[in-house]
Amino acid sequence: MRLRIIKAYFLKEMIELIRTKMIMMPYLMPLLIVILFGYGIKMQVTGVRTLILDNDNSQISRKMILKFEHSKYFTTTVKNMSEKDALREIKKANIDAIIIIPSSFEKNSLKGIKTEIGVFIDASFPSRSTTISNYIQGVVMDLANDFNINSSGMININTRNLFNQALRDEEMIVPGLIGMVLLISPAILTALIIAKEKEEGTIFNFYSSPVSKGEFLVAKLSAIFFLVSIAIFVIFLVASYLFDLPFRGSFFLFWLASEFYVFTALGFGLLVSIIASSQIVAIIVTLMLTIIPAFMYSGMIMPISSMSGDAFITAHIYPVMYYNHIIYDTFLIGQGFNSPTNISYLLLLFGYGIVLFLLGLLFLKKEIK
Amino acid sequence: MKIFITILLKELISFFRSFGLVILVIYFFTAEVYVAANGMEIEAKNVAVGVVDKSAGGMSKKILSNLHSPEFQTPKFYKSQKELSDAIYNKNIMVGMIFDEQFEKDYYKKLNPTINILIDSTTASQSLMAIGYIQNILMKFNNLELPVALKMHKLFNQNADTGLFMGVSELLSVITLLTTILTAIAFVKEKESGTWDIMLLMPVNPKIIILAKSLSQIIIIMIGVVLSVGLILFQSLDVPINGNLLHFFILTFFYVATTAGIGLFIAAVSKNIMQISQLSIVIMMPIIFLSGAWTPIYAMHPLLQYLSALSPLSYYIEGCESIFFRGTSFVDLLPYFGGVLILGVILYWYGFRKIGKLF
Incomplete structure (x- = not known):
């Protein structure tokens, strides 16, 4: 390891990154992804377009309509039309749910005869339809409670939402997105700058010069590592100020974990660049290797504790899960270094990075194949 | 051409x-x-539940036996509330249920017994759905005679x-x-x-x-x-x-x-x-x-x-x-x-x- 040579190579990389405008990559792409997905993914459902067909037109039915109108979850319209026309409206995707109140609703319910309210929900977006049906059940239960039903002996539930009291979508999505972009952007950049030398033939400079493999890799990777390290802070600022995330944990842990994680991502890119001979192949292979685990096996969309079998094992093989655990902890939970899980995951990330780097060093050849 | x-x-x-x-x-x-x-999978499936049961156990067992797949995993039991919340903090489980000593007595005396539920809401949509499931299960035990029934039709994709x-x-x-x-x-x-x-x-x-x-x-x-x-x-x-x-x-x-x-x-x-x-x-x-x-x-x-x-x-x-x-x-x-x-x-x-x- 000769520092002088590493420094020269590092400077050459930086100048090249600036000249080819690739320096934008570690900043523009992550920010774009975090902002678009952060604002774009909404799991909560509000403003369900509901059509109520009131065939009863009585006091109770009007009370029920009022309940729906006052809820922020529904945008209601009350209309007189036939069921067939209403179904056609749902087929045209103009409304999401139809509620049909039968004609003798008040009479029967006062007499205590069971009446059925018909509910039709557009389930072409399945998870949304489940939520909508839960909402409607809630409103009807609420209405029933108003008509003093004997509630003695009823089991109460006292629910506490830990970590994300308001159940905001941003608090749930954005930390996961950080885990995604800090994997993708360094990995692609690393894969690219080595594949680029291969494609353009400048890799022969490396083959024929007395630079050692280690020096070559350290110089190349540290240039990207330096750029992405700055990006960590930029993304942190976006998350806390633009998306208004709380930060409950230790910043040092966040920073340390992020640096280790970026190191791991560099290792990913390095391995890809050894296989890939052209830039386009490098991009595609990295995307395939990173996007799916970052989305599906990270605990962002689906909690790790709910996974079973293959998915559980796959999740533990990729590094994303460990980083996401730490990052959700630092943003929302706040155990920091007190939790042994956090520390063991931190060490795991570091070990992962070292292993990938050594593998890269092993497989990188300083000669023509 | x-x-x-x-x-x-x-x-x-x-x-x-x-x-x-x-x-x-x-x-x-x-x-x-x-x-x-x-x-x-955005729906809540296979949710990991942890339980602290300090009641005599008859009623709570009945309720817990309703937590089964595909929605829930078999509940894990913890000795104290501290252990339970540690498990949630480390994300080993997503939902924690606590039955206190009074629970069973209150139920038979018809005194509105309370179940405390803790939820890891870092995955908000799943936790909401899990709560919905639990509420539905408890409905059965409440024996409410509602004069209204909802007839749900999920159009175009019945099983969502x-x-x-x-x-x-x-x-x-x-x-x-x-x-x-x-x-x-x-x-x-x-x-x-x-x-x-x-x-x-x-x-x-x-x-x-x-x-x-x-x-x-x-x-x-x-x-x-x-x-x-x-x-x-x-x-x-x-x-x-x-x-x-x-x-x-x-x-x-x-x-x-x-x-x-x-x-x-x-x-x-x-x-x-x-x-x-x-x-x-x-x-x-x-x-x-x-x-x-x-x-x-x-x-x-x-x-x-x-x-x-x-x-x-x-x-x-x-x-x-x-x-x-x-x-x-x-x-x-x-x-x-x-x-x-x-x-x-x-x-x-x-x-x-x-x-x-x-x-």
Whole structure:
């Protein structure tokens, strides 16, 4: 390891990154992804377009309509039309749910005869339809409670939402997105700058010069590592100020974990660049290797504790899960270094990075194949 | 006409010869769609529950026996509340239930017993659904005689199976991305490998070259769509088709032509494949974002709602969902056809002009 040579190579990389405008990559792409997905993914459902067909037109039915109108979850319209026309409206995707109140609703319910309210929900977006049906059940239960039903002996539930009291979508999505972009952007950049030398033939400079493999890799990777390290802070600022995330944990842990994680991502890119001979192949292979685990096996969309079998094992093989655990902890939970899980995951990330780097060093050849 | 067909065939042959691209296209149309359909589960399933039970145990056991698969895992028991909350903090479990000493006595005395529930709400939607399930289970124990019953009908997808929806919507995103990238690559590859000059020297009307080249990519995508719909959607995912499949293919053809227009524009302004990949991400992201694929359009900010009218994908997604799931008749599909066609003509014409200037 000769520092002088590493420094020269590092400077050459930086100048090249600036000249080819690739320096934008570690900043523009992550920010774009975090902002678009952060604002774009909404799991909560509000403003369900509901059509109520009131065939009863009585006091109770009007009370029920009022309940729906006052809820922020529904945008209601009350209309007189036939069921067939209403179904056609749902087929045209103009409304999401139809509620049909039968004609003798008040009479029967006062007499205590069971009446059925018909509910039709557009389930072409399945998870949304489940939520909508839960909402409607809630409103009807609420209405029933108003008509003093004997509630003695009823089991109460006292629910506490830990970590994300308001159940905001941003608090749930954005930390996961950080885990995604800090994997993708360094990995692609690393894969690219080595594949680029291969494609353009400048890799022969490396083959024929007395630079050692280690020096070559350290110089190349540290240039990207330096750029992405700055990006960590930029993304942190976006998350806390633009998306208004709380930060409950230790910043040092966040920073340390992020640096280790970026190191791991560099290792990913390095391995890809050894296989890939052209830039386009490098991009595609990295995307395939990173996007799916970052989305599906990270605990962002689906909690790790709910996974079973293959998915559980796959999740533990990729590094994303460990980083996401730490990052959700630092943003929302706040155990920091007190939790042994956090520390063991931190060490795991570091070990992962070292292993990938050594593998890269092993497989990188300083000669023509 | 003969020239047109020659160029078309040349493009098709050179596509099938580039091994990497063929693999890429096949991968995206099959594996990617399949994985998305099977892997993305937004519904709460297999939720890990932890329990601290300080009551005598009869009633709480009865309640807990109702927590079973597919919604819940078998509950894990913890000795103290401290252990339970540690397990939640370390994300070993998602929902914690605490039955206190009074629980059973209160239940038989009809004194409104209380169950304390702690939820890890870092995954908000799943935790909400899990609470919904628990509430439904407790309803059974409450013996409420409600005079009202709700008769729920989930139209078009009775079991609310997420896989069907995810499969279709992933296919649509794959079509969007691949069409832009393939069309752009068809041109820029010539720039990169230096055969662009040969193209300029050819005694052929540049318009024919552009048309033939973009049509060749459209054909490739259409083949991919047929494969994907036949093999993945119908064979392995069992997606229903309530509408007319022909309508879907016609709509897809128009839409692919539209995105090919965007591809032409990208090809005109980028010099190499690197720039294509960057530009297409920058351009396609907002189009996908505004399309209503993630958030329904009516739930967006009002300003964004107007903007979403400019995203061709928004018409295409609604149209395809209507064809596959809602089984909408052709007359009611016309707005989607109209939207895609109008935007398509504008975008293709613009891309055509833009790349035509390079000749």
